Amino acid sequence: MELDFKAIGKRIKIARIKQNLTQETVADKIGVTPQHVSNIETGNSSVSLTTLVAISNLLKVSADELLCDTILIAKPVFEREANELFSDCSEYEVRILVDVLKATKDSIRTVKLFETKIN
Known part of the structure; x- marks a missing residue:
């Protein structure tokens, strides 16, 4: 399984913006360069576990929140x-969004059922 950097x-970028922090401030507080933070946020650089935990703690978000697009139990x-x-x-x-979600859910399940039958 590959991580979706x-x-x-x-x-990370969304959480940083919600905390009203700049890339420079994050970099300074976790001991990396602002360019590295920029590369992490754009996915141009992988993030080490140590750096991910430091960012998570600084931004007051769980690592699960940062990794949820990659982990199965999210x-x-x-x-x-x-x-x-x-x-x-x-x-x-809310009514419109719920209607859209219901239709999407039904479509996903119908396609999945169809794929199961042909495989």
Whole structure:
């Protein structure tokens, strides 16, 4: 299994922005160069476990949140993201999003069932 460094980097960038921190500040606090932080965020560089833990602690996010696009057991992270997504929606927006999610779920399950039958 390969790690999706672009997805990890994107999540690090989002968490950094939510904390109102610059790449330079993150780099200074964890002892790497700002260029390395930039390369991590763009997925152009892999991130070591030591650096990932340092970033996670600094940004006050779990490593699970940063790795959830790569690990198999990540449902709680995605459920929390869904709740955050709905938190600022009007009732109308929630209804539309739920309808879209239901249709998407039905489509995924139908295609999966069809693929199972032909394989």
